Amino acid sequence: MSSAELAIETTALGKTFGRQAAVDGLALAVPRGSVFGFLGPNGSGKTTTIRMLLGLSSATSGEIRVLGQQIPDAAAQVLPRVGALVEGPAFYPFLSGRENLRRFDTANRHAPSRSRSARVEAALDRVGLAQAAGKKAHAYSLGMKQRLGLANALLMPRDLLVLDEPTNGLDPQGTREVRSLIRSLASDGTTVFLSSHLLAEVEQVCTHVAVMSTGRLVAQGSLDELRAQGTERVAVRTPDVGDARRVLASLGLTPDLARDDLVSAELPAGVPPEAVTAALVRADVRVRGLAVVGETLEDRFVALTGEGFDVAE
């Protein structure tokens, strides 16, 4: 894919804090117009990467191009076209929601002051905060702050949205609204770069996914590609466990240790499940049931990032 078609491109991007590499050798390729899920457990380097993409912190090594231009050198030209929600929303607690948005809008020199009021109201409306816009931000709930943060990202028409955990703190209804908001933005042609540690969130809206684990990229591609990388398993329920194992082995499968009446094995790409059924029947194995268990994206995610509950170091 050529650089012109990429909204975000990093080459060998690295960030070291002291002696600890928070991000290491990252090569992201986010196609224009995609909804790109940036997955990884807490502490895997997602937010550090986003900070570098937005020019908030400098890379220790490697290069970043956003919307075709170098970051941080061209940040002043690029950032007006980028809406961002970074590591949670943040506001002046003593200002109202509306005044907070006006404040951030004045910081953007490309945002015309003539249309400021109209744009602020439209953004508030879009995230469902029109009623609460006059309330002081300190009185906002976490979900309302999250919405206000999204409104801030939508103050101007953007070519790229970088949203770091956008549904954090939202109720199920709010999560659904954000999801449909992302879809409608994407259908307008905006590239959405969405970071999350929740796979379910990403799976429902994203066209592309990258998975981070301890500062490194462990998978990247379209959602279908990533799913296809996952393997299927065949599980056979039978009283003749020994015979079934022999048949599966003869097909080139490696059956795992059988339980009383169940034997299962990974299904290689070249062996269709019906071939397994036919072989079993030919060998007079009494088959009570045969199931193909596809690996879910979640299994894949866990396989890539490790199962541990511990925050990555």
Add this chain to the structure above:
Amino acid sequence: MSQSETAPRSLGFALLGSELRVLFRRRRTWAMLAALAAIPVLIAVAVRLSDSPDAPGDGPTFLSDITQNGLFVGLTALVFSVPLFLPLTVGVVAGDTIAGEASLGTLRYLLVAPSGRVRLLLVKYAGAAAFCLAATLTLVLVGAAIGAVLFPIGPVTLISGDTIGVGGYALRATLFVAYVSISLLGLSAIGLFISTLTTVPVGAMAATIVLSAVSQILELLPQLSAVHPWLFSHYWLGFADLLRTPIDFTVFGQNALLQLGYIAVFGTLAYGRFSTKDILS
């Protein structure tokens, strides 16, 4: 392509306007200005209530002059506030500039807006300078008002022996405000620099205020007389020359030059620190 790309770049004064609005809408700012306003009121009321006749050498000279002329209340309040109260409030505002935004997390949103780091630094400094002016104005205006209420108002006898009318005094008062505001710009620049070093605004405020005290203490040590002209507080109380005819602007100019030096040095340090700083808050 996108609308944002073709939008004309404004000069960016909107951010300055927003900065001033946010600064002067904060309750903290008003509380500090109210505390400053209380100083001339307390001085005037205390002098009015005390029956003791003016004893020469008893307290600052201006204090006894107040009873003859209410116009001196503002000036007396300035003399009282310059060593402590003004640096205290200026330290709070200047120390909060960058560190306050960092601790709220709003700094990252201003920078990705994008405000531009240099522009944000300039706007923040302009806000702190505006507060210096507002604080000084508060002292002088409230002082004039309470003085007019409690004491007679009349022609003022200057140090040089001449007498000027109320109009002439208004000009001098304007010069006092300018002098004291300019005096505080160096400290503001120091506060701005310290503010870029931390994400804890209280730390930056305290450090700035402590430095203003250190500078004034060094001024008291005769052994360090060689460095005295270089201390940012050196000319803080040097506005007496403005009470002569003709007005002697020598100290005014020296003070302005010294403060400019501090702005240049600490402005550069703040720029050097902030332009490459990783924003991790």
